[in-house]
Amino acid sequence: MAAGSVPADPPVHCAAELGLLVPVPGEPGLLTPVTPAIAAGRTLAPLEETLAAATRRLETLTKSFESAEEVFNGARRQDxxxxxxxxxxxxxxxxxxxxxxxxxxxxxxxxxxxxxxxxxxxxxxxxxxxxxxxxxxxxxxxxxxxxxxxxxxxxxxxxxxxxxxxxxxxxxxxxxxxxxxxxxxxxxxxxxxxxxxxxxxxxxxxxxxxxxxxxxxxxxxVDPAVNRRPEIVVSEIEQSIVRFLVAGHTEEKIARGLGISRRTVAEYISRISRRLGSVSRAQLGYLIATNGLLPETEERTDRD
CATH class of the missing domain: 3.30.870.10 (Endonuclease Chain A)
Known part of the structure; x- marks a missing residue:
């Protein structure tokens, strides 16, 4: 082994990549150490230049967007x-x-x-x-x-x-x-x-x-202390479904209007039908009207 050098085999990738070891001129297979300060200068200089260029680019773009924002807001203030x-x-x-x-x-x-x-x-x-x-x-x-x-x-x-x-x-x-x-x-x-x-x-x-x-x-x-759906919510959903049914809407349209699934609508309708003893959709509409299930505002409108 030559003085002041190390063999390149086994590989010393990390030191070589950092520039701390470089090939010995005229001595294939040997690497010689480089002063860390010199190696740092050689390795970091390109990175510092890239970073400086990116910083200049960032400053230029920031000023461009600030100018665009000023123009945009000025136009908005005028209109x-x-x-x-x-x-x-x-x-x-x-x-x-x-x-x-x-x-x-x-x-x-x-x-x-x-x-x-x-x-x-x-x-x-x-x-x-x-x-x-x-x-x-x-x-x-x-x-x-x-x-x-x-x-x-x-x-x-x-x-x-x-x-x-x-x-x-x-x-x-x-x-x-x-x-x-x-x-x-x-x-x-x-x-x-x-x-x-x-x-x-x-x-x-x-x-x-x-x-x-x-x-x-x-x-x-919404009461954060209550972990279940309030009873008034169930009542209002039923009233809305009743109103939709009387107006002749389909289960699908009722579901879209109330933000619930068609299956949930069908369950409500089935529950209302059982309560009133209805065996058909036509009969259900009649029983809803005769049992006073229509909202008061609609009843007044019908009488008027």
Whole structure:
């Protein structure tokens, strides 16, 4: 072995990759050590240059986006009543998350349907708890059907325990999110699930908030201390099914309107039929009317 060198076999990959060992000129198979400071300079210099270039690129892009944001917000201030169509699930989610994150005083949300995906619940529960911790008032409307989905029911109890207000109703309008009564998000159409409308028109937001308040007033409050569905919820679901039946709707349409499964609707109808002694759908409608099961508002309308 030559003085000051080591054989290249067995391999010493780590030291060689770091530049701490380099081949000995004219001595194949031998490696000689390099001063660590020199090896560090040779190895780190390209990385430092790459990092510096990335930093310069980051600063340039940041300034470009800041300029774009300033122009965008300036145009929005000149036309505060504008609305923007959001397309794509990612753009919708990111825009709503940004608006909700900027909420200062109040967040109103209406979520139709009977369940929400667990992965979405994990995200929104953290966001809601953060807002509540900042003192942002939160009111959320769900349909009674959420009581049939344990993960969603557990989520609304968690939010209620943290200070959020949650109520459930039998029937509800489509999804709406209102942030500080300055911006709202609504669907564009049921035919386009990956589209949403960002609304900043004060008159439209006022109208949407009034619709929310009307539904909120007739909602059933969620008590976080109660781990089961309130009896009034069962009663209101039955009344809604009765109203749909009398109007001639199918089980499928009733299920969509109430956010529950067709099977659950069939079970309710079967229970109502047994209670009234009905043997057919036509007879059931007659017995509903003659036994005073129609909601009072509809009875008054019929008499009028």
């Amino acid at each position: 505060p009543q504008s609305s923007t169509v959001l397309r794509g699930a990612d753009e919708i989610a990111e825009t709503i998350d940004a608006a909700v994150g900027l909420c200062q005083t109040e967040l109103l949300t209406a979520q139709p349907g009977g369940r929400r995906p667990p992965e979405i619940l994990d995200t929104v529960v953290r966001r809601n708890l953060e807002l509540l911790a900042r003192g942002v008032s939160q009111r959320t409307l769900y349909q009674h059907a959420v009581w049939n989905h344990p993960p969603t029911a557990e989520y609304i109890r968690t939010v209620a325990e943290a200070g959020g207000s949650v109520r459930t109703v039998d029937e509800m309008f489509d999804r709406v999110i209102i942030c500080d009564r300055t911006v709202a998000f609504i669907p564009t159409s049921s035919d386009y699930p990956d589209e949403a409308l960002e609304v900043r028109n004060p008159s439209i937001i006022w109208y949407l908030a009034n619709v929310f308040e009307y539904a909120w007033a007739r909602g059933t409050p």
